Amino acid sequence: xxxxxxxxxxxxxxxxxxxxxxxxxxEKGLTKISKLASNENPLGPSPFxxxxxxxxxxxxxxxxxxFAHQLKNSLCELYxxxxxxxxxxxxxxxxxxxxxxxxxxxxxxxxxxENTFIGFLILAKSVGAKLIQVPRRSDYKYDVEAMAKKITPxxxxxxxxNPDNPTGTYITKAEFDYLMGHVPSHTIVILDEAYFEFAQxxxxxxxxxxxxxxNVLTLRTFSKAYGISGVxxxxxFGHDYLIGNLHKxxxxxxxxxxxxxxxxxxxxxxxxxxxxxxxxxxxxxELFNYLTSQGFRPIPSVTNFVTFKTGSEEASLYLFNELxxxxxxxxxxxxxxxxxxxxxxxxxxxEMTHLYEAMENVLPKFIAKFGKLL
Ligand SMILES: Cc1ncc(COP(=O)(O)O)c(C=O)c1O
Numbered sequence: 001x002x003x004x005x006x007x008x009x010x011x012x013x014x015x016x017x018x019x020x021x022x023x024x025x026x027e028k029g030l031t032k033i034s035k036l037a038s039n040e041n042p043l044g045p046s047p048f049x050x051x052x053x054x055x056x057x058x059x060x061x062x063x064x065x066x067f068a069h070q071l072k073n074s075l076c077e078l079y080x081x082x083x084x085x086x087x088x089x090x091x092x093x094x095x096x097x098x099x100x101x102x103x104x105x106x107x108x109x110x111x112x113x114e115n116t117f118i119g120f121l122i123l124a125k126s127v128g129a130k131l132i133q134v135p136r137r138s139d140y141k142y143d144v145e146a147m148a149k150k151i152t153p154x155x156x157x158x159x160x161x162n163p164d165n166p167t168g169t170y171i172t173k174a175e176f177d178y179l180m181g182h183v184p185s186h187t188i189v190i191l192d193e194a195y196f197e198f199a200q201x202x203x204x205x206x207x208x209x210x211x212x213x214x215n216v217l218t219l220r221t222f223s224k225a226y227g228i229s230g231v232x233x234x235x236x237f238g239h240d241y242l243i244g245n246l247h248k249x250x251x252x253x254x255x256x257x258x259x260x261x262x263x264x265x266x267x268x269x270x271x272x273x274x275x276x277x278x279x280x281x282x283x284x285x286e287l288f289n290y291l292t293s294q295g296f297r298p299i300p301s302v303t304n305f306v307t308f309k310t311g312s313e314e315a316s317l318y319l320f321n322e323l324x325x326x327x328x329x330x331x332x333x334x335x336x337x338x339x340x341x342x343x344x345x346x347x348x349x350x351e352m353t354h355l356y357e358a359m360e361n362v363l364p365k366f367i368a369k370f371g372k373l374l
Contacts, residue, residue, distance in 0.1 A: 008106075008128045015122060019329055030327040034351035037331040039165065039195075039305050041227030042347040043279060045262065046272035049228055052265030053258050064257035071260045074267045075235060079209050084240045087247060090254045092194055092219040092234030093119045095246070099157070099217065102249045103188060103242075104129045108156040113142040115336045117161045117192065124157070140167040140299050140307075144175040148182035158183060161192040162206070163199045166336050166343045168301025170199055176206040180213060188242070189216045194234075195303040197225035197273065198280060202302055214239045222259075224304065225276050226266040233259040280304050283346045290356060294363060295372050305345045313339035315370045319362065326358035 003010075021033045072083045089095035096119065104110070106128030112121070114133045124131060132155075134146045142160065151158065158179070163170040171179070183189055191208045199205050208218040217238040223229035233255045237243070255263070266272075287306055291298045298308040310316045316332040319342055323330055331343040344355070 006128065008125055012122060012125055013335075015118065016335055019324070021329075024324065024327070024329060028325065028327065032354065033327045033329065034347055034354045035329045036345040036347050036351065036355060037329045037343075038229070039224060039303070039345045040229050041225060041276055041304075042345075042351055043227065043272070043276050045227040046266050046269035048269040048272070049226075049262045049265035052261040053231070056257050056261040060257060062257070063253050064255075064260055066252045068255070068260050071233075071264045071267075074264055078267065079237070081237055085237050085243055087236045087243050087250065088255055088260070089234050089236070089250065090232040090256075090259070091223055091229070092192065092221040092236070093123070094232065094254060095219055095234055095236045096120050096123050096190070096192075098246045098250050099188075099190065099236075100124055100127045100129070102246050104156055107154075109152065109154045110157045110159055111147055111150045111155050112159040113147065113164070115167065115333075115338050116142075116159070117165045117194075118335055120159050120161075120190070120192065124159070129156070136167070139169070141169045142171050142175075144171055144179050148179055151182060151184070151187060153184075153186075155184075155187050158187060158189045159192065160190065161194070163193075163195045163301070163303045165194065165303070166305070166307050166331075166333055166338065166341070167299050168303045168305060168307060169299065170202065170205055170302055172204040173206040174204070176211075180216075183215065185215055187215060189213070191216060191218045193218055194221045194224055196220055197277065198304050199302040205302070209237075214241070217242055222263045222266055225273060226263070227272075227276065228259070228262045228266055231256065231259040231262045233263040279348065280346050283349060283352050287344065287346065287352060287355075290359075294359070295367075305343050307333065307338075307341055307343045309341050311340055311370055315366070316340060316342050318369065319366060322362040322365065323355075323358050326354075326361065328355050328358045 021035050025033050068088050072086050100123045104127045109130045109132050110124045111132045114135050132150050137143045219236045221234040288298050296308045298306045320332045333341045
């Protein structure tokens, strides 16, 4: 008998987001919460973005510009692009959804790494694609050589989060060139650069704007360094042929008017971006050193988060739950199949002090229970 829901949908699990701040405050009777779980911008949105979004509220009885001219023009200016090479969506994940809808057919293969960004894996599975996930190297980096070996005539997509979430590692220019040397023209490479702004200073980071491959789609977002994840706006660029076909499956009025305006405003506020990157750099170094001094071995990250091993799933959940009691939300990584690791997003200086104070309380009990990690 035919089923109402295909097996590949029935077998999916619903995405688990971090605990909302209000819910935790209510549950624990806390007044101070530091959410360090979703890699957002702790400084908040730029005042320019807020002004643009606030002004746009008067126009929400109208549909937004479906071509998003204003925002696309800003992106064209910033990156020296043509509008026909840009697509916008409800976050970069919205665009991943269009990519899967437009290009992936049931049983076609997606080659990627183990433990990478879950959002894309769910979308690929939701159209019945086959995931080929290659184990990471021992230094947590993508194993590009092993990935290249897995490419077959049935490989439709190679997905690379660069930098990667949740490890914070990146593939270098040399690794990207190697991979491209093994990717046939019928395979699309997705370079998911959600954390591009944080990684761009690395000399060997392959900024995809400086490459022009017909089969590479780059995705970026306003959710991270630009601080407007709440309104959902992301962008992609690639060859006219791919972008043109993506537009055929895109819902016409995404992103919303408010999202378009927020992104337009955010792009105008370069000093806010610089403040964001400066805060991130200072707090990242402090967090990395703190974790090391406590006996953990954080994975060097070029993003706005740090991941480290706790030793076991039980230890991860213990740390997560104990920190919650102090109002600090971090992310255990069971869903990424790294249950013995947790991830901490970089916050403001004040939020990081809150974390360290909570850790001072929690770590002695943690060590008594699970032993020192050194
Ligand atoms: C690697 C990666 N790609 C994409 C996204 C989704 O970003 P957006 O908010 O633009 O959908 C995230 C969010 O955490 C991410 O970590």
